[in-house]
Amino acid sequence: MCGIYCSNDLSTFEILEEANRERGNFATGVAWVNRDTDNYDITKFKGKVDWNKTILPKNKNNNTLYLGHNQAPTSSERRWHANTSHPFLYGDWIVAHNGVLTNYKELVDEHIPSHGNRVDSSIIPALLAENDYMIGPPDDKADEVSNIASVLELLKGTFALWIFNINSFNVYIARQGSTLFYKGTNVSSIKGCDYREVTEGIIYEYTSSGFKPVEGFIVDSPFLTL
Secondary structure, three states, rough: EEEEEEOOOOOHHHHHHHHHHHHHOOEEOOOOOOOOOOEEEEEEEEOOOOOOOOOOOOOHHHHHEEEEEEEEOOOOOOOHHHHHOOEEEEEEEEEEEEEEEEOHHHHHHHHOEEEEEEHHHHHHHHHHHHHHHHHHOOHHHHHHHHHHHHOOOOOOOEEEEEEEOOOOOEOOOOOOOOOEEEEEEEOOOOOOOOOEOOOOOOOEEOOEEEEEEEEEEEOOOOOOOO
C-alpha cells in the first residue's frame, strides 16, 4: 500500500505528504512541474522526506505543481534503490502508482520482454513510451490521452496514478480499485475534508483551477480496494 498526492500549494503539499506517510515510509519520491518555464525535477529519498534539507521552488504566479509518492514495497525488491522507487521514468513519461498489478509478468512478456525492472509499477511508463515508439509521439493532447487510456485498459489489478509527460508538460490522474480523492488542484490517497473520490474509469487532467475529466477508459476493477 502506497500513497500518492499533489497540490499547487506548497504548504498543502507538505501536509498531504505527512498524511500519506501512514500508507508507506519505505521511500518517498517528490517532483515539481513548472509549465510556464518548462522545468521539472524529481528527488527520491530512502525513508521519509526531511523538509529541513529539501528545497522546492516557491509557487510564483500559481504555475508550479508539486507531486509526491510515499512507497511501501509491493514486490520482491526490498532494498532501497532509486531505480526501484517511485516515480518511474521511461521516454517522455513519469508515473507514480499506488496498487498492485496482477498481470505485470504477462505485460512484460507480451509487450516489452527486455524490461528489466522488477517493480510492477515500472511497466506503466514503459508501456506509454513503447506506444510512442510504435505509433509515434502524440501530435496533440487527444493522442496523448488516448495513449494513456489504451495502456490503462491493459492493466489488471489495482492502481491510482499520477502521470506526467515531460514533452507536453501535461499531468493526469486516474484510478482503478485503489483509493484516490481530489479537491481543486489537491489530490491524495488519504481523503481530506470536502475531497471527492476520483471516478474509476475516468482520466483527469490538471489545470490551474483544478483537475478536470477528459476521457474514459474501460475498467476491470477487482473487489479489493487499496
